[in-house]
Amino acid sequence: MKNESIKVFQRKKKNILELWMTNQLADQGLREDLMSNEDLRAQSEELVSAFIDTLDDVTINDGRATAFEKVLDILSGISISRAKQGYSPRETGIFVLSLKDALQQVLRDEIKDVAVLYDQSQKISKIIDSFSIETFETFIKGREEVILRQTDEISEISTPVIRVWDNIVALPIIGTLDSARTQVVMESLLQEIVETGSNIAILDISGVPTVDSLVAQHLIKTVSATRLMGAECIISGIRPEIAQTVVHLGIDLTNIITKSTLASALKAAFAMQQLEVVKRQRQNNMVVNN
Amino acid sequence: MSILKEQDVVPFRNRVKEYAVKTGMGIVNQTKLITAASELVRNMLLYAKGGIALIEVVSRGRENGIRLTFADKGPGIADIKLALKDGYSSGKSLGLGLPGAKRLVSEFDIQSQVGKGTTVTIIKWKNG
Amino acid sequence: MEKIPILRMGRFLLVTIQVDLYDRLAENLESDLVHMVRKTGARGVLIDISAVSIIDSFMGRILGNIAMMTKVLDAETVVVGMQPAVAITLIELGLPLKGVHSALNVERGMELLRSKIALQDGESQDDDIYHSIE
Known part of the structure; x- marks a missing residue:
């Protein structure tokens, strides 16, 4: 039934x-x-x-x-x-x-x-x-x-590599840097270095909220990998608080070229390339002499 | 696949690569996996005069990955903790083999008995 | 027996590694290179690894050895064209290849070698003098 x-x-x-x-x-x-x-x-x-x-x-x-x-x-x-x-x-x-x-x-x-x-x-x-x-x-x-x-x-969208000049690329990092992200950052940075033949990379960390020892380690890794490829890596955008924590944590960044702003990093990069930015006498345009 | 002489290393690495490509693993993770595999195979040849290496595709939820198992009948490792320390080597190498391989993969497991042999299992997830 | 060819370009030696090296091949390369440096009095060695997909600690040690050995023989070694994936893996492995210079490509490697040699020999010595000595 x-x-x-x-x-x-x-x-x-x-x-x-x-x-x-x-x-x-x-x-x-x-x-x-x-x-x-x-x-x-x-x-x-x-x-x-x-x-x-x-x-x-x-x-x-x-x-x-x-x-x-x-x-x-x-x-x-x-x-x-x-x-x-x-x-x-x-x-x-x-x-x-x-x-x-x-x-x-x-x-x-x-x-x-x-x-x-x-x-x-x-x-x-x-x-x-x-x-x-x-x-x-x-x-x-x-x-x-x-x-x-x-x-x-x-x-994907958070790792744009920018060509700022011939042979100079920059990568602004925004947000926290964990190991998965570091790998993406490294990968796209190194790939861009190969593609453009750039020998200077600027890593701008203005948008990184905090740098603890783990983040610092990731940064050091990225710099080392860039050097292995045969390019120099400058870290810029270091805020005073970050400089403080880095020192308090005893993180050694002395082997890395660090600059406080992207502008000064770019200046350093120009100096390495033996480029000079000068003001023209009559016009106000900037030109670069090699 | 059995690994008995150093000429087996390159074909083995190629096999691992084939499998890794099949799972759709990115180039960096592929390289990390193959490098770790290379370190472990070398250890096996150096300390145990060879052994067996197994390649498997594994999945966990929506993640795919590759599992490699290396089994030898060598002298075994007395102090695994020590062997996993950077810079420690009982041979004349850089002492990066085991700890380095561990850093390159997602999961790492080692079982060893003195006098009986050593089995190392590693997993690398596609996005890991 | 397979061998990795070593090309001579003026004061430099150029090695292009096209295959995945197994251990004996790498060890042979090491000794061949050191002998070549001695024989030719080369001042620089360029090792092109752009086709190499894997560098494990063994290969890394060989490269480090070559750099140190040639250094003793007064020649600088530059490794050129490393793949990004290889670089990332080496760092993760804990092998930063200390003592090995690197450059993006052969051209940049040549520049680097020239500048290093110029630095060692003093700025006054230029290429022409060098060629006449050779």
């Missing part, structure tokens, strides 16, 4: 969908700005029919049954896309949990025997709970993907 509630659900598929829609539309967290009611309806309908079609005497007792794969696929699709669209976890959770209300409402109307009703509604409750856990997991995965993508983007 078929389970009571399955029969009810199959018969009342339409009602369930309507009820669920009403529940969702009644919720204050409804995001009409993110998704139109038609789309929401289509999504809900797909899920309801997949769910009811999968329900049988076995699956009703096990929300994690493999037969629910199709339902879970739909669910995870929905939650990942919601995560990306900027839904909050609460809004995504309510989407699934309000289905439970709809199902139980139908059961209450159809099943008169209290014992059976309790038993059935318990089972449905369990299944939907396991669905909502699944939904949260995929929702978080979706968010993680967004974060990963943003991290990649940030590390």
Whole structure:
């Protein structure tokens, strides 16, 4: 004999969908700005029919049954896309949990025997709970993907190597310098050195909030790697506070050419290249004599 | 792959490179992995007259990586802590092999028994 | 037996390493180079490693040795064309190749050698005098 509630659900598929829609539309967290009611309806309908079609005497007792794969696929699709669209976890959770209300409402109307009703509604409750856990997991995965993508983007845009003059490149570092970032910085700096044939690199750390011994180590590594390639590396943009902490921490930067500003670093670079910046007598243009 | 003589080192490095390229590893991480592999293979030849090297592709969540296992039946290492210290060498090398290799990879594990041999396992994640 | 060719260019020797070196090849290169420096009285050695994708501590030691040995024979060694990935790896490995000079490419390496030699011999001595001595 078929389970009571399955029969009810199959018969009342339409009602369930309507009820669920009403529940969702009644919720204050409804995001009409993110998704139109038609789309929401289509999504809900797909899920309801997949769910009811999968329900049988076995699956009703096990929300994690493999037969629910199709339902879970739909669910995870929905939650990942919601995560990306900027839904909050609460809004995504309510989407699934309000289905439970709809199902139980139908059961209450159809099943008169209290014992059976309790038993059935318990089972449905369990299944939907396991669905909502699944939904949260995929929702978080979706968010993680967004974060990963943003991290990649940030590390890419935050390392622009600038050609400031023939044979001189500069790289302003903005933000904290951890080991992953150092590698990106080193890589793009050294690559640019090779491509432009520059023999002087200026590393400007005006935008680095603090220099602790780890950051200093990363800076020293970058300078050493630049020297290994056969180019000189100047560190500029050292603020007084940073000079203080560096000395207090006992970090030895004496082997590294350091300048307080990018301008003085550029001057030092010009001197190394035997370039001279002079003011023209009549015009106010700057020219460089070799 | 068994490593018995120094001519095996370069082909082994090429194999590691092939695998690293397959996982889509960037050039710097490739170089770090291969250099670490080279150090460990050299150690194996120097102290244990060769051994077995295993290359595997591993994944953890969405991260892919390469795991290399080096197993030898050499004399073993009595004091692993000491062996992992920079500048320490029981041979006449620079003493950078083990600690250097450790710095170049994401995960590093060493098991050794005196008289029985040494097994070193390293993992380099694609973005690690 | 494979060998790495050593080219003579005036006062300098040029070595281009095109293959991944296995140990014996590298050791041979070391001794060949030292003999060549002695034989030709070269004042500088350029080692082009732009095609080398891996430098481990062994290779690093060979390069360091070459630099020190040629120094004793009054010749400077410049390593040119190191790949960025190789440089980063060497630093991480803890091998900054002390005592080895480096330059971006062969041309820059030549310039560096010339300036070093000029510095040693005093500014007055220019190329022409040098050639006549040779």
